[in-house]
Amino acid sequence: MSFVPVAEDSDFPIHNLPYGVFSTRGNPRPRIGVAIGDQILDLSVIKHLFTGPILSGHQDVFNKPTLNSFMGLGQAAWKEARAFLQNLLSASQARLRDDVELRQRAFTSQASATMYLPATIGDYTDFYSSRHHATNVGVMFRGKENALMPNWLHLPVGYHGRASSVVVSGTPIRRPLGQMRPDDSKPPVYGACKLLDFELEMAFFVGPGNKLGEPIPISKAHEHIFGMVLMNDWSARDIQKWEYVPLGPFLGKSFGTTISPWVVPMDALMPFAVSNPEQDPKPLPYLCHDQPYTFDINLSVALKGEGMSQAATICRSNFKYMYWTMLQQLTHHSVNGCNLQPGDLLASGTISGPGTARGMGTALASASVREKCCLPSRSPEVLSALPETPDWHATLSTSLGGPGAPTVAAGLVLHSIIKLLCSVFML
Incomplete structure (x- = not known):
């Protein structure tokens, strides 16, 4: 269970956490996010929290306008990111849950976001x-x-x-x-x-x-x-x-x-x-x-x-x-x-x-x-x-x-x- 409210029939529970690229009226720069409930978690805002053995050296992939660089890191990096995000968003974890200022910057409602192609598609x-x-x-x-x-x-x-x-x-x-x-x-x-x-x-x-x-x-x-x-x-x-x-x-x-x-x-x-x-x-x-x-x-x-x-x-x-x-x-x-x-x-x-x-x-x-x-x-x-x-x-x-x-x-x-x-x- 997540501290982020998630409707029972939501497509985006903590078991899902799909990746996408979005922007907002207040910040028109396309950036990477994860969907949770009716919210988007902006990974560019929390990239400094990725301190695992692989992603600690690749935090900048979450500051890119597409997912290509993150995709290229491979399966071990994807698993590390997913495990970290599920833990960060869980109801028992205080790191993001209790940081009001960081939460305000990190979350955006899906309804207010503009979505883009997730990646630059070469072929x-x-x-x-x-x-x-x-x-x-x-x-x-x-x-x-x-x-x-x-x-x-x-x-x-x-x-x-x-x-x-x-x-x-x-x-x-x-x-x-x-x-x-x-x-x-x-x-x-x-x-x-x-x-x-x-x-x-x-x-x-x-x-x-x-x-x-x-x-x-x-x-x-x-x-x-x-x-x-x-x-x-x-x-x-x-x-x-x-x-x-x-x-x-x-x-x-x-x-x-x-x-x-x-x-x-x-x-x-x-x-x-x-x-x-x-x-x-x-x-x-x-x-x-x-x-x-x-x-x-x-x-x-x-x-x-x-x-x-x-x-x-x-x-x-x-x-x-x-x-x-x-x-x-x-x-x-x-x-x-x-x-x-x-x-x-x-x-x-x-x-x-x-x-x-x-x-x-x-x-x-x-x-x-x-x-x-x-x-x-x-x-x-x-x-x-x-x-x-x-x-x-x-x-x-x-x-x-x-x-x-x-x-x-x-x-x-x-x-x-x-x-x-x-x-x-x-x-």
Whole structure:
């Protein structure tokens, strides 16, 4: 229990303590904080209190405008920081609890803070690691007999995304312009995307990297994973469909990717680890591991648009349905000698579950398999993409643990979609 008041249903109890970057009106400098209850503990204010064997020599990492330097210190430093913060914030510890002046400087309400990307993202990779999702999409494009490509069960498929357009929750996303071919019997056309979709994903930040040419063995992969965020991989399906052959996603994906502002450390998630999925055929030896490294994380998406009095939950899924684990993703990413760096972002791909369309993690896929999701307050309408109304809000949320278990969450992710109101001049 913490001396900081924490509501029973708070996403941010002392068991969580996610890291983020924030500023306030009184101090516009971005700085690192930890969420506790409805407060943010400013680590730049208390950095002098980190006197452990590792962090005593690296206190300045908490004075940086991003988490990259702290991420790069490695697992021992992260564990030291977490243990110290949990002790500092506990109800029995007087060091911060009884120092009124320090408490006034160190705590800020989340409601008054502006949040930023947690790290400078040098590179972003998106995987395609849900068997349910890959199968559903494969059936749509290739039929049931050829749903999975021959390589899918042997390696975690991924592509190199656009890091510059990764944005923090709350950043407006414009409906993209592009080239598409809605009618196969006619030439392609240029215009605003008409099939804008969401993809419910999670992603992890890389901690220490590896040298160019030196792969990360799977037995060491966990040492390179800092923590997780919730992610929406916005997708322009009509643009994507026309452009993706033969090199894969480009403009259909690169216009925006949204992540939650808070990074949940892996130590906060470990109590919710579950057995890895059975993989058949067995992967090659460099991808095999016994350590449980998938997690029981409940996920949901709700949409609210023009004319709707309240948001409608349109899908639910769980991270435990992922076929390829984060350890396998990171190891495979580096197996050719690719060098990863602190702050790199590796995403799961759409997290779909078994059963109906409501477990599929996208809007378009739901309609494409003819199990359409009706929006309750717009009953005649079925959701096959995000409609071209002026403003839609998608809320992605997470929760862990059953009744009585400590809550851990990545924080709600709120997005805006703004209809493109003007054309782009063509030179």
